[in-house]
Amino acid sequence: MSGKMEYVTCTAPVNIAVIKYWGKRDEKLVLPMNSSVSVTLSQDQLRAKTTIAACKTFSNDKIWLNGREESFDNPRIQNLLHEVKCRARIQNGSDLDQLLSWKIHICSENNFPTAAGLASSAAGYACLAFTLAQLYKVTGDVSDIARRGSGSACRSVYGGFVVWNKGENIDGTDSIARQILPHTHWSDLHILILVVSDQKKHTGSSEGMQKTVQTSELYKQRVKCVPERTDDIIDAIKNKDFDKFAEITMKDSNQLHAVCLDTYPPISYLTDTSRDIMTLVHRYNTFKAQNKVAYTFDAGPNACLYLNEADVPGVISIIEYFFPPTSQSQHFITGLPINTRAIEKEFISNVTIPIQPDGLKYVIHTTVGDGPRVCTNEDSLLDRSGEPISPIAEKRNIDSVL
Amino acid sequence: MSGKMEYVTCTAPVNIAVIKYWGKRDEKLVLPMNSSVSVTLSQDQLRAKTTIAACKTFSNDKIWLNGREESFDNPRIQNLLHEVKCRARIQNGSDLDQLLSWKIHICSENNFPTAAGLASSAAGYACLAFTLAQLYKVTGDVSDIARRGSGSACRSVYGGFVVWNKGENIDGTDSIARQILPHTHWSDLHILILVVSDQKKHTGSSEGMQKTVQTSELYKQRVKCVPERTDDIIDAIKNKDFDKFAEITMKDSNQLHAVCLDTYPPISYLTDTSRDIMTLVHRYNTFKAQNKVAYTFDAGPNACLYLNEADVPGVISIIEYFFPPTSQSQHFITGLPINTRAIEKEFISNVTIPIQPDGLKYVIHTTVGDGPRVCTNEDSLLDRSGEPISPIAEKRNIDSVL
Numbered sequence: 001m002s003g004k005m006e007y008v009t010c011t012a013p014v015n016i017a018v019i020k021y022w023g024k025r026d027e028k029l030v031l032p033m034n035s036s037v038s039v040t041l042s043q044d045q046l047r048a049k050t051t052i053a054a055c056k057t058f059s060n061d062k063i064w065l066n067g068r069e070e071s072f073d074n075p076r077i078q079n080l081l082h083e084v085k086c087r088a089r090i091q092n093g094s095d096l097d098q099l100l101s102w103k104i105h106i107c108s109e110n111n112f113p114t115a116a117g118l119a120s121s122a123a124g125y126a127c128l129a130f131t132l133a134q135l136y137k138v139t140g141d142v143s144d145i146a147r148r149g150s151g152s153a154c155r156s157v158y159g160g161f162v163v164w165n166k167g168e169n170i171d172g173t174d175s176i177a178r179q180i181l182p183h184t185h186w187s188d189l190h191i192l193i194l195v196v197s198d199q200k201k202h203t204g205s206s207e208g209m210q211k212t213v214q215t216s217e218l219y220k221q222r223v224k225c226v227p228e229r230t231d232d233i234i235d236a237i238k239n240k241d242f243d244k245f246a247e248i249t250m251k252d253s254n255q256l257h258a259v260c261l262d263t264y265p266p267i268s269y270l271t272d273t274s275r276d277i278m279t280l281v282h283r284y285n286t287f288k289a290q291n292k293v294a295y296t297f298d299a300g301p302n303a304c305l306y307l308n309e310a311d312v313p314g315v316i317s318i319i320e321y322f323f324p325p326t327s328q329s330q331h332f333i334t335g336l337p338i339n340t341r342a343i344e345k346e347f348i349s350n351v352t353i354p355i356q357p358d359g360l361k362y363v364i365h366t367t368v369g370d371g372p373r374v375c376t377n378e379d380s381l382l383d384r385s386g387e388p389i390s391p392i393a394e395k396r397n398i399d400s401v402l
Numbered sequence: 403m404s405g406k407m408e409y410v411t412c413t414a415p416v417n418i419a420v421i422k423y424w425g426k427r428d429e430k431l432v433l434p435m436n437s438s439v440s441v442t443l444s445q446d447q448l449r450a451k452t453t454i455a456a457c458k459t460f461s462n463d464k465i466w467l468n469g470r471e472e473s474f475d476n477p478r479i480q481n482l483l484h485e486v487k488c489r490a491r492i493q494n495g496s497d498l499d500q501l502l503s504w505k506i507h508i509c510s511e512n513n514f515p516t517a518a519g520l521a522s523s524a525a526g527y528a529c530l531a532f533t534l535a536q537l538y539k540v541t542g543d544v545s546d547i548a549r550r551g552s553g554s555a556c557r558s559v560y561g562g563f564v565v566w567n568k569g570e571n572i573d574g575t576d577s578i579a580r581q582i583l584p585h586t587h588w589s590d591l592h593i594l595i596l597v598v599s600d601q602k603k604h605t606g607s608s609e610g611m612q613k614t615v616q617t618s619e620l621y622k623q624r625v626k627c628v629p630e631r632t633d634d635i636i637d638a639i640k641n642k643d644f645d646k647f648a649e650i651t652m653k654d655s656n657q658l659h660a661v662c663l664d665t666y667p668p669i670s671y672l673t674d675t676s677r678d679i680m681t682l683v684h685r686y687n688t689f690k691a692q693n694k695v696a697y698t699f700d701a702g703p704n705a706c707l708y709l710n711e712a713d714v715p716g717v718i719s720i721i722e723y724f725f726p727p728t729s730q731s732q733h734f735i736t737g738l739p740i741n742t743r744a745i746e747k748e749f750i751s752n753v754t755i756p757i758q759p760d761g762l763k764y765v766i767h768t769t770v771g772d773g774p775r776v777c778t779n780e781d782s783l784l785d786r787s788g789e790p791i792s793p794i795a796e797k798r799n800i801d802s803v804l
Contacts, residue, residue: 218624218660218661218664221619221622221623222620247666254663258620258664259660261656261663262660266680268677278668278670
């Protein structure tokens with residue numbers, strides 16, 4: 001191995017939208033029809049990690065995703081790389097000409113299985129954009145760079161509570177994300193991700209949202225009512241008003257799936273299990289005479305529940321009652337530890353939904369977290385020659401991040 | 403038994419909406435937010451039958467529904483009775499004063515189980531209004547009288563293809579149904595009602611539509627786009643354009659369930675089985691390169707399929723393949739006979755939905771039919787003393803009609 005090698009490693013978080021992004025006004029620039037709001041999850045439980053190396057002696061650009069080499073010709077990667085290099089030239093003039101001319105090796109991995117059905121592409125592209133920005137000394141906001149890879153990725157370049165403003169400009173220069181408040185603002189807001197069993201193939205979100213924009217009559221009204229919702233949930237976040245936050249979050253999730261059903265042919269992401277979780281949440285909130293839990297569903301059947309830390313044990317006891325794990329289910333609950341608590345009998349006695357053994361695959365317990373991090377070289381996924389350190393080992397229980 | 407007794411017996415059909423009625427602008431007068439369009443089903447398979455007797459010697463008004471005596475204080479029945487008596491006085495002056503002063507006995511029954519999840523109240527109230535009109539010599543349109551019992555009942559007073567105009571008047575005088583074309587216009591339009599197994603309790607449609615009007619943002623847009631749809635499907639019916647008829651029917655069913663999901667808390671009538679039927683229909687239409695079948699769902703999981711008579715055998719073979727009846731399922735297919743046909747292997751080989759033994763309880767095969775009929779006295783459900791002829795026998799496999 002001859003010649004100096006530049007390399008950097010970073011991590012980026014997953015984000016879960018509470019005001020959903022569904023529909024583009026510009027497919028190529030990835031500009032949304034409406035603004036969206038999300039909560040960034042802790043990287044202690046869920047994160048993408050990317051190492052990028054640049055070297056004069058590299059003969060080709062290469063990318064390894066979760067231990068498997070993939071084609072570098074992916075247009076999303078190319079768009080993103082093009083954007084960050086332009087930004088680098090503007091900011092650094094000719095100082096970086098040599099570095100920018102070198103081929104690069106990218107190695108990226110998730111610490112969670114794609115089976116979780118989480119928006120892994122958001123964390124993956126945010127990490128790619130952030131890491132490239134580090135490599136090429138790009139400063140300032142990189143959310144618009146991440147957006148080129150995947151729309152929702154622009155929200156993963158910040159921690160805490162994030163809004164992605166749709167923007168008005170045709171060139172998309174004002175369609176960027178910004179942090180509303182850091183994760184420390186509302187640190188007792190916790191998240192339970194309920195991974196539903198027997199996943200089916202679903203319409204991809206890019207294809208799905210395109211069909212919705214083209215065919216749904218109701219979608220026109222959704223676009224009209226999102227701005228007010230966005231303002232209201234930002235206020236609820238600022239005031240840590242969980243009751244309001246929960247109501248808007250659930251209403252917006254339901255509206256997303258309503259416009260999917262109004263799409264022709266219809267798109268269905270929710271299953272009977274998803275709907276039973278929704279029913280449970282509404283019954284529990286009624287039982288408590290206030291919103292204690294909020295559900296939200298992306299383009300799949302898995303539920304993401306928001307709740308205050310104090311309510312986690314009670315809610316978990318109910319989830320385990322209605323979706324009892326059997327012996328096969330190893331580590332049913334992962335992530336942050338949970339104090340066990342006796343189930344509230346007076347609640348379950350009034351709920352009629354069926355008990356579904358193994359209805360859930362597993363549960364991830366996490367909280368709000370910070371934004372992308374620059375790691376030390378000890379965390380590098382590439383060795384000194386720019387080759388993956390442990391591609392096969394990573395391959396086992398981890399899936400594609402991009 | 404002393405004193406002359408007046409009595410009359412009539413039957414009325416079930417109707418299935420293709421442009422759905424969902425939402426009232428006046429709860430008391432039962433005035434809808436939008437017009438709706440329906441197809442009247444043949445009374446040979448599905449009908450309500452009502453006998454009403456009036457006699458000077460009756461001491462009380464009485465009503466028996468499917469062999470069980472019920473309270474006469476039901477406000478819907480009272481409203482309807484009040485309306486028809488007013489109309490009788492206006493049309494007949496004082497000639498009927500004596501008859502109108504007599505107490506009445508009402509006996510009504512369905513020839514189909516409520517398990518079918520069909521809008522039995524439509525047939526029931528239409529039959530009640532039509533029979534009362536016969537008894538009190540009321541002539542002309544009685545759809546607005548039936549409407550007082552149940553909105554959709556106003557469409558069951560006509561056969562064939564029916565539109566219920568929402569009307570503009572505050573007093574509802576122009577919110578009436580009219581026949582677009584008789585059943586003879588498109589007699590090869592057939593209907594398959596797929597009764598889904600394990601029915602759950604559902605939100606009643608009156609309560610459900612009220613919540614939708616109050617809480618759904620998307621509902622505003624539905625109300626706006628129904629008028630154009632209504633005109634388009636009336637044209638499709640006039641031209642017997644099945645492809646167009648099918649597309650609008652499916653889109654409107656999906657939109658109804660979309661606004662239900664956008665209701666807060668959300669209302670879900672469709673189950674995984676319902677969605678599998680929807681998927682099957684869209685795949686089959688794609689396979690045939692044109693719409694051969696259309697589904698529509700009311701406030702429950704059961705599917706109503708519209709298709710041309712020639713396509714019934716092929717579609718039934720597919721339904722029996724994906725929802726195979728087991729030995730328990732007696733008479734899986736009821737109603738009109740069906741010629742068996744070999745399943746199209748090239749179709750099922752490309753469909754990924756799971757095979758669900760007993761996923762369907764049974765199937766009813768019927769066609770478009772005519773309007774209410776006046777029966778002979780041999781068909782009377784009441785004996786010469788005004789008592790039910792066979793209350794217990796009726797009670798077994800038949801449920802409440804109102």
